[in-house]
Amino acid sequence: MNKIIILLLIASLALAGCFLKEDKPKKPDSETNSVQQQEIDKLKNEIEALRGNKDSGSNKAPASVKEEVKEEAAPEAPASVKEEVKEEAVLSDLGDFKIIYGETQNPKYAGLNELIKNSSVFENIASFLNLLLKLRQDFPITFKECGFVNAYYTLEGKEIVLCDELLEDFSYNFAYFINTEDELDKAVTDATFFILFHELGHGLIDIYDLTYSGREEDVADQLSTVVLASLGEDGARAAITGANMFYITSSQIDAETYPFWDEHSLNQQRYYNILCWVYGSNPEKYGDFVGVYGLPEERAARCQREYEKMSEFWDVAIYPYLQEEIKKEMNK
Numbered sequence: 001m002n003k004i005i006i007l008l009l010i011a012s013l014a015l016a017g018c019f020l021k022e023d024k025p026k027k028p029d030s031e032t033n034s035v036q037q038q039e040i041d042k043l044k045n046e047i048e049a050l051r052g053n054k055d056s057g058s059n060k061a062p063a064s065v066k067e068e069v070k071e072e073a074a075p076e077a078p079a080s081v082k083e084e085v086k087e088e089a090v091l092s093d094l095g096d097f098k099i100i101y102g103e104t105q106n107p108k109y110a111g112l113n114e115l116i117k118n119s120s121v122f123e124n125i126a127s128f129l130n131l132l133l134k135l136r137q138d139f140p141i142t143f144k145e146c147g148f149v150n151a152y153y154t155l156e157g158k159e160i161v162l163c164d165e166l167l168e169d170f171s172y173n174f175a176y177f178i179n180t181e182d183e184l185d186k187a188v189t190d191a192t193f194f195i196l197f198h199e200l201g202h203g204l205i206d207i208y209d210l211t212y213s214g215r216e217e218d219v220a221d222q223l224s225t226v227v228l229a230s231l232g233e234d235g236a237r238a239a240i241t242g243a244n245m246f247y248i249t250s251s252q253i254d255a256e257t258y259p260f261w262d263e264h265s266l267n268q269q270r271y272y273n274i275l276c277w278v279y280g281s282n283p284e285k286y287g288d289f290v291g292v293y294g295l296p297e298e299r300a301a302r303c304q305r306e307y308e309k310m311s312e313f314w315d316v317a318i319y320p321y322l323q324e325e326i327k328k329e330m331n332k
């Protein structure tokens with residue numbers, strides 16, 4: 001198990017029960033903000049020292065600090081210092097993941113958003129991400145009525161949108177297979193977790209300008225599975241619920257008109273991919289995924305390596321953007 005995964009596990013303990021328990025007190029924003037502010041101040045002081053600029057009395061780092069530092073350092077600073085300044089400026093944490101509830105026309109979606117809000121489940125995930133990652137600007141995660149069934153990340157808004165209609169669609173699809181209200185709620189929440197982290201994959205690729213190979217949609221599925229599998233059994237269950245959702249909805253698409261040209265893998269392939277990766281994250285624990293009715297042996301044989309490689313990719317890719325405290329823990 002690699003170091004980031006261990007840290008994610010530790011972080012998940014801090015959020016223990018975030019998936020199901022609704023009364024878990026959230027870490028106060030002021031506390032998080034003060035740690036972040038200290039970090040900003042520290043980095044800013046280091047930047048100021050490198051620039052030889054002693055007259056800055058402000059405690060608040062301006063959003064344009066990165067551009068400013070790059071421009072001013074370029075003319076007179078030696079190349080090595082310039083690189084250092086750029087590096088420090090990139091590492092400033094100037095934003096937060098924020099859960100937003102958009103206005104809805106439809107009262108049933110307003111009620112749904114109210115339920116989600118009262119559970120604090122997604123606010124806990126945002127707090128977890130804020131403890132983990134630095135952002136150059138706020139990163140909204142918005143629940144809203146869209147007028148269509150979808151979830152997406154926008155390059156323009158740097159925002160994840162989770163449509164109320166998608167959650168309703170999950171509920172509709174899972175209701176065929178699940179009998180109790182509690183189980184249905186859990187399945188809808190779990191599938192939403194998978195989609196949220198999938199969209200986060202698109203978001204991180206964009207905001208950190210990450211280089212990847214293959215189809216971005218697969219890479220986003222990989223991030224979602226890596227994060228969820230690292231959060232223990234609750235997370236693994238959420239990933240598998242996401243996989244099941246792809247399997248269930250695959251039967252709704254006519255094989256004759258299947259969009260083979262699409263940027264996404266086929267739903268059935270996404271199902272087997274996720275199954276393979278969760279199994280690969282801990283073959284001993286998830287050994288019963290393999291068999292006639294689950295993951296074929298032919299695929300299972302290489303799932304552990306597949307998982308390790310994609311997990312390593314994400315470790316390396318996001319390392320520069322981890323909070324300093326997390327880096328220190330990793331380097332101990």
Ligand SMILES: [Zn+2]
Nearest residue numbers: 198202217220
């Ligand atoms: Zn996607």
